[in-house]
Amino acid sequence: MTVAELGKKLKEMYNSAPDKEQVTFIHLFGIKYGEEILRNHYSIAEIVSISGIKDSYKTEVRKGINLSKYVNTTI
DSSP states (O other): OOHHHHHHHHHHHHHHSOTTOHHHHHHHHHHHHHHHHHHTTOOHHHHHHHHTSOGGGHHHHHHHHHHHTTOOTTO
């Protein structure tokens, strides 16, 4: 997946989140795609910029990526 595709996916997840759960869905994005982001050395800032969400959400994506190391997403 490219940085542009990840940005689009982040935007989709953010926009489809239930009311008041947007930050949770940003964390879920980081958990789901964290391994890929880390493996490819993708820029979180670039992904967030492409998504069009607030720049401050970079921290929330990072939290999700950090959690991805401890979550089994193959279940």
